[in-house]
Amino acid sequence: SAVISQKPSRDICQRGTSLTIQCQVDSQVTMMFWYRQQPGQSLTLIATANQGSEATYESGFVIDKFPISRPNLTFSTLTVSNMSPEDSSIYLCSVKEETQYFGPGTRLLVL
Amino acid sequence: GEDVEQSLFLSVREGDSSVINCTYTDSSSTYLYWYKQEPGAGLQLLTYIFSNMDMKQDQRLTVLLNKKDKHLSLRIADTQTGDSAIYFCAEWVNTGFQKLVFGTGTRLLVSP
Numbered sequence: 001s002a003v004i005s006q007k008p009s010r011d012i013c014q015r016g017t018s019l020t021i022q023c024q025v026d027s028q029v030t031m032m033f034w035y036r037q038q039p040g041q042s043l044t045l046i047a048t049a050n051q052g053s054e055a056t057y058e059s060g061f062v063i064d065k066f067p068i069s070r071p072n073l074t075f076s077t078l079t080v081s082n083m084s085p086e087d088s089s090i091y092l093c094s095v096k097e098e099t100q101y102f103g104p105g106t107r108l109l110v111l
Numbered sequence: 112g113e114d115v116e117q118s119l120f121l122s123v124r125e126g127d128s129s130v131i132n133c134t135y136t137d138s139s140s141t142y143l144y145w146y147k148q149e150p151g152a153g154l155q156l157l158t159y160i161f162s163n164m165d166m167k168q169d170q171r172l173t174v175l176l177n178k179k180d181k182h183l184s185l186r187i188a189d190t191q192t193g194d195s196a197i198y199f200c201a202e203w204v205n206t207g208f209q210k211l212v213f214g215t216g217t218r219l220l221v222s223p
Contacts, residue, residue: 031209044213102153102156
């Protein structure tokens with residue numbers, strides 16, 4: 001199974017700033033995703049990170065707020081832009097091989 | 112449509128069996144998953160079942176799938192206090208963009 005690491009593991013940020021989260025996978029994977037888990041809630045898909053092209057965003061999520069890069073088959077970044085306290089969540093990177101695995105998550109608190 | 116529903120809470124005594132239920136709506140689902148999330152921890156994949164199966168057993172875990180009723184269940188035998196966590200079912204959706212859609216999560220509390 002793929003081993004996924006994320007950086008940072010947690011952060012506390014001021015409103016109006018931006019944070020870039022990195023996701024590194026130990027093998028090449030075709031399908032890579034970014035999810036958000038708001039406090040006490042389930043997981044919601046933000047977007048599919050496509051290698052070599054623009055990410056595919058779910059309804060309610062836009063590129064200006066959550067720009068995503070996927071320069072190769074093992075790495076992706078998610079930026080949370082112009083943050084507000086409502087962005088306080090866990091952000092998880094995920095990959096699909098024969099099954100779907102998740103990274104440890106990045107816990108973000110926006111003050 | 113994509114809608115995955117679970118009951119919010121389940122409480123059992125140690126040693127009993129736990130059954131967590133899930134209903135989904137997308138008939139194109141190929142894989143259905145169960146994940147476990149302990150407090151402050153990440154998501155752990157417990158097991159999954161392919162849509163052409165109706166049962167899968169893995170040690171203390173039994174997954175039952177009723178495709179006609181779009182109903183999935185996870186049975187945990189001999190439940191232990193360490194099983195206390197939130198359990199999410201999720202379906203892999205193939206209509207349009209492929210993606211994993213999560214249920215609302217069931218909080219399992221196991222008391223001694």
